[in-house]
Amino acid sequence: MKRIVWYIQCELPAVLRYCKSCGTKREYRCSGQFRVNAQRKHLDIWLIYRCLHCDATWNLPICSRIRSVGIDADLLERYHNNDRKLAAQHALNMGLLRQNGAIPCVPAFTVAGENLPTGGPVELHLICDYPLPVKVSAVLRQKLNLSCRMLNQLIDSGSIKGAPGIHVLEQKLPGHITLTVQNDATDL
Numbered sequence: 001m002k003r004i005v006w007y008i009q010c011e012l013p014a015v016l017r018y019c020k021s022c023g024t025k026r027e028y029r030c031s032g033q034f035r036v037n038a039q040r041k042h043l044d045i046w047l048i049y050r051c052l053h054c055d056a057t058w059n060l061p062i063c064s065r066i067r068s069v070g071i072d073a074d075l076l077e078r079y080h081n082n083d084r085k086l087a088a089q090h091a092l093n094m095g096l097l098r099q100n101g102a103i104p105c106v107p108a109f110t111v112a113g114e115n116l117p118t119g120g121p122v123e124l125h126l127i128c129d130y131p132l133p134v135k136v137s138a139v140l141r142q143k144l145n146l147s148c149r150m151l152n153q154l155i156d157s158g159s160i161k162g163a164p165g166i167h168v169l170e171q172k173l174p175g176h177i178t179l180t181v182q183n184d185a186t187d188l
């Protein structure tokens, strides 16, 4: 079976939260930068967000008052260097965001990889660096330029299938997922 790989990349999602300067709920963009504050033997780490409207800063707490010796030196270095994967890990932590009064927005994403050939079947791999809050169906619709209705038909007819137990329409990107795509879907 022909094997095709699509790589999905996603922006760090913005959040909605109350902005004191604006006096209303605003969209905050994730800067992808950390603030690390070392005081005596304790460390605080935040991920920095900015109000799109007035540029006010909001710091998402990552670690509060942890003991400096308790953090792995390599990990601390990654915070100092604003490691992109680490920023994504926190910016995509929906529980952490909600705990801090922020509602995550659905992130924009891009799909890179060759188009499906005519004929089939094809083993289609969707790969991203870390689990993303993006539905598999959204990736298929964007890359194949399908309406919801067309995608539903292809899934109902079994032309696009996931592994047993995988509900393609509801599944979010886990990091790597394999689908099987049959002829009639690749003729699109």
Ligand SMILES: [Zn+2]
Residues within 6 Å of the ligand: 019, 020, 021, 022, 023, 026, 051, 052, 053, 054, 055, 056
């Ligand atoms: Zn503001």
